[in-house]
Amino acid sequence: MIANEPIPVYTTLAEVFGSAEASLPYAARWNDVAKEFEKRFGRKPSYIARAPGRVNLIGEHIDYALFGVLPAAVDRDILIACAPRTLLPSEHRTEAHHEPGAVVVENLHPKYTRQIFVPASKKSASIPEEEVHAEAWFLDINTKELRWESYVKAGYYGVLNQHFTGAEDLPVPVDLLVTGSVPAGSGLSSSAAMVVASTLAFLATNGKLDKKEHILTKGELVQLSMRNEKRVGVNSGGMDQAASIMSDPSSALQINFYPTLAALAVPLPTRAVFVIANSLVVSDKVSSAKRCYNLRVVETLVAARILANSLGLTIGEKEKVTLREVVGLYQGETEGQDMGPVALEKTLSELLNSDKLDILKAFGQQGCDLGVTMEAMIKMSGLSKAIFDEVYLSWVEIEATHFQLYKRVKHVFSEALRVLSFQNVCLQGLAGDEAESLTRLGELMNESQESCSQLFECSCPELDELTRLAREAGAVGSRLTGAGWGGCTVSLVPEGQVDAFVRKVKETYGPYKSLEGQALNEVIFATKPGRGACVYKL
Ligand code: NG1
Numbered sequence: 001m002i003a004n005e006p007i008p009v010y011t012t013l014a015e016v017f018g019s020a021e022a023s024l025p026y027a028a029r030w031n032d033v034a035k036e037f038e039k040r041f042g043r044k045p046s047y048i049a050r051a052p053g054r055v056n057l058i059g060e061h062i063d064y065a066l067f068g069v070l071p072a073a074v075d076r077d078i079l080i081a082c083a084p085r086t087l088l089p090s091e092h093r094t095e096a097h098h099e100p101g102a103v104v105v106e107n108l109h110p111k112y113t114r115q116i117f118v119p120a121s122k123k124s125a126s127i128p129e130e131e132v133h134a135e136a137w138f139l140d141i142n143t144k145e146l147r148w149e150s151y152v153k154a155g156y157y158g159v160l161n162q163h164f165t166g167a168e169d170l171p172v173p174v175d176l177l178v179t180g181s182v183p184a185g186s187g188l189s190s191s192a193a194m195v196v197a198s199t200l201a202f203l204a205t206n207g208k209l210d211k212k213e214h215i216l217t218k219g220e221l222v223q224l225s226m227r228n229e230k231r232v233g234v235n236s237g238g239m240d241q242a243a244s245i246m247s248d249p250s251s252a253l254q255i256n257f258y259p260t261l262a263a264l265a266v267p268l269p270t271r272a273v274f275v276i277a278n279s280l281v282v283s284d285k286v287s288s289a290k291r292c293y294n295l296r297v298v299e300t301l302v303a304a305r306i307l308a309n310s311l312g313l314t315i316g317e318k319e320k321v322t323l324r325e326v327v328g329l330y331q332g333e334t335e336g337q338d339m340g341p342v343a344l345e346k347t348l349s350e351l352l353n354s355d356k357l358d359i360l361k362a363f364g365q366q367g368c369d370l371g372v373t374m375e376a377m378i379k380m381s382g383l384s385k386a387i388f389d390e391v392y393l394s395w396v397e398i399e400a401t402h403f404q405l406y407k408r409v410k411h412v413f414s415e416a417l418r419v420l421s422f423q424n425v426c427l428q429g430l431a432g433d434e435a436e437s438l439t440r441l442g443e444l445m446n447e448s449q450e451s452c453s454q455l456f457e458c459s460c461p462e463l464d465e466l467t468r469l470a471r472e473a474g475a476v477g478s479r480l481t482g483a484g485w486g487g488c489t490v491s492l493v494p495e496g497q498v499d500a501f502v503r504k505v506k507e508t509y510g511p512y513k514s515l516e517g518q519a520l521n522e523v524i525f526a527t528k529p530g531r532g533a534c535v536y537k538l
Contacts, residue, residue, distance in 0.1 A: 002253075061456055075530040112178070119137045137164065152178070283485045303408055306382075
């Protein structure tokens with residue numbers, strides 16, 4: 001089981017990349033960040049934490065409904081060179097960065113300026129009243145606007161609160177230098193890569209990866225990083241952290257979240273090449289969360305309750321039941337049990353092809369284009385307004401006049417089915433005919449794009465256009481990847497046709513016309529599954 005494997009801590013780059021030869025193209029970048037760390041902080045780094053971005057092949061916006069997804073790590077990543085500083089006795093701590101747990105973080109990219117922050121312990125007077133809760137440590141994270149250091153702080157949060165609960169046990173001050181090659185806001189999950197790398201950097205510098213009595217597993221790091229990332233203000237599912245941590249270069253990763261986190265390597269057809277193309281529309285998930293990402297999380301959760309009620313299932317008043325759990329209860333699955341892919345496929349198809357989802361449409365309305373109002377939604381949920389607010393709105397800010405419950409569930413169920421079909425084609429092949437397999441995988445990707453665009457409304461005109469141009473340029477399938485509303489597309493192109501495909505897209509997609517050379521190569525490139533996160537001990 002991948003989730004039970006330990007977090008790899010390597011001592012050579014050859015181990016990081018599988019062989020000395022494979023490490024060659026990357027060595028200069030790793031050396032540069034180590035040298036630059038020494039120049040800026042006056043000593044060598046003790047560790048370099050690495051976490052990759054990911055491309056999601058199929059299964060969009062269904063991880064937080066607890067359905068399985070199929071991403072793969074890419075070779076673009078975040079590196080954090082880091083070293084602890086000695087914690088001076090209190091009388092010698094003259095500046096903020098001498099305090100226990102103080103962090104000085106710099107970024108090789110000049111756009112991201114140097115930040116210094118000090119975590120406050122619960123007893124400290126500087127913590128705002130409303131933030132004094134069960135946790136031992138507090139870090140001030142701005143959840144209203146996108147700030148680069150928020151992701152560093154998010155990674156630190158869980159490490160502090162999980163590992164430094166005793167009064168005697170204090171975190172060391174740490175210096176960090178970050179460099180990233182995952183384009184930000186592009187749907188390749190630079191955010192999760194930052195959070196995972198940051199979590200690893202703080203664990204390593206505080207000696208928490210060397211503990212003999214408890215070796216941190218990949219599954220535990222996924223759970224910790226998932227909780228950490230939510231601190232930034234986006235109620236994300238666990239796909240990105242799982243892909244960043246558990247990926248393997250030989251295959252894509254089927255990640256299941258229910259009943260527990262589990263990952264399975266899924267080999268891809270040998271002639272399948274996945275090409276990533278950036279729409280050049282930046283998707284700022286934090287600033288748009290209340291109208292986009294977080295709104296979708298709330299819509300799918302409320303829809304799950306309404307559907308459960310209409311199917312006669314019993315759901316506790318304060319339970320935030322997910323769509324996957326509702327499907328399980330409907331099928332007769334008991335707690336902790338997994339009905340398996342065959343039964344899941346059958347149950348999802350039955351629900352989609354029946355009129356059972358009609359309950360989610362607006363009352364007395366023929367079409368469902370308008371969606372339901374907040375008032376109607378509360379009534380449909382069967383909860384009082386007070387309980388509804390507590391369960392569905394107290395932890396998140398959303399902004400909408402109408403809620404599209406029917407369309408969202410149609411997308412989630414059909415997308416979950418497409419993930420199962422995609423895996424089947426990869427695992428079994430279509431009677432050994434690779435061309436036929438590629439065609440089928442491409443169709444599933446195209447259907448996914450249509451569903452994201454029309455039902456989940458997480459595409460945008462540029463993504464629709466870029467996927468269309470990709471199909472015209474020879475892709476057998478093309479879709480947005482990641483949260484959407486901008487960012488990248490992923491296209492499936494048969495091996496041997498990639499160069500012609502890339503050339504054609506470069507010529508036809510409007511926003512690429514002003515780019516040339518390396519800048520153009522940066523926005524469209526072929527990718528293959530990459531390695532998961534690790535720590536390099538220098
Ligand atoms: P990206 O593309 O990294 O923003 C987001 C979520 C995922 C998943 C996808 C949509 C985060 C960190 N990740 O991915 O969990 O829900 O959207 O499938 O928010």
